[in-house]
Amino acid sequence: MDQPDATLDTTPTTKPNQDLSRLLIGLLKGVLYRESDEPLWAALLTLQSAVRDTMRLLDLELVLDEAEGYAFLKSRDDSDDDDEGSTRLPRLIARRPLSxxxxxxxxxxxxxxxxxxxxxxxxxxxxxxxxxxxxxxxxxxxxxxxxxxxxxxxxxxxxxxxxxxxxxxxxxxxxxxxxxxxxxxxxxxxxxxxxxxxxxxxxxxxxxxxxxxxxxxxxxxxxx
CATH class of the missing domain: 1.10.10 (Arc Repressor Mutant, subunit A)
Structure with missing residues (x-):
């Protein structure tokens, strides 16, 4: 009995991962503006759940304002801890006192x-x-x-x-x-x-x- 020919799936699967990596790196560097990089902004709107989940591991929160067209990361508030006895992670984004x-x-x-x-x-x-x-x-x-x-x-x-x-x-x-x-x-x-x-x-x-x-x-x- 003839066996069906095996075919390889050549559909690209790395594009979402590449976009997510670019998003994470870009947000860790600073503010992302829609006007500065519209393709990356569009990727953020699609992948924002993955960005939030990943950044939560670093004790960071994504702030996204679609109307104004900007997004940035900030340290999560102390009140955001799920476990009362949990130890706070070191701050990745330091607070800077202003004069x-x-x-x-x-x-x-x-x-x-x-x-x-x-x-x-x-x-x-x-x-x-x-x-x-x-x-x-x-x-x-x-x-x-x-x-x-x-x-x-x-x-x-x-x-x-x-x-x-x-x-x-x-x-x-x-x-x-x-x-x-x-x-x-x-x-x-x-x-x-x-x-x-x-x-x-x-x-x-x-x-x-x-x-x-x-x-x-x-x-x-x-x-x-």
Whole structure:
């Protein structure tokens, strides 16, 4: 009796695994934006369950915002432990404390983004360096050296760029990309929510009260 011919299945089976590997590596490196890599973004939407399961082994959580078009990893909260007596794994993503000026700048940019979203127009909020400087300088103690104050604000801006919440636009990429222009990245909404803003407003009110006596004393001295 004739035996049927054996045929090899040549259908590729490694593509999903390759996509998953690329996703895991990319997310461990930083934020994934839809606009930066649309094919990889499409793979994430398909494989997000596998990504979540894999990252849970590293005590990480996938944050995915389809509407805004970004995804990133964060350490799971302590309250997310399933077993009360379980030992926490070492943090793969370290928490970075921020200085008050940097926190202030993040809060002001978040409010600016909130105001921008309330109006109609472009989806990209672009601010010039001078506009960002003016946002911050009214909250910082005035010094006799104006240039030094501006340099300090530039340092805070560079820190926010390093954190990924501001993107320095290259000159020559359109009218919005003039020298010293920055795009406020929408991922800022995931880190600075309404509760954070409310708590920061309370701290800012205390900070303002602390500055007012100093300003009043300086003003009085000038009139003596």
């Amino acid at each position: 008050f000026p940097v926190s202030l700048l993040l809060a002001l940019l978040r409010k600016k983004l909130l105001e921008f979203d309330a109006g109609a127009g472009d989806t990209r909020l672009v601010l010039s360096r001078d506009e960002i400087v003016e946002l911050v300088r009214v909250f910082l103690p005035e010094g006799t050296n104006e240039a030094r104050l501006i340099d300090q604000i530039d340092t805070h801006i560079n820190k926010v760029v390093d954190l990924g919440f501001l993107h320095r636009l290259k000159p020559g990429a359109g009218a919005a990309a003039a020298p010293d222009n920055y795009e406020v990245k929408r991922i800022l909404k995931a880190f600075v929510d309404a509760q954070w803003l409310s708590e920061f407003d309370a701290r800012l009110a205390v900070y303002r009260q602390r500055l007012m006596p100093e300003s009043a004393t300086a003003e009085g001295r000038r009139h003596d």
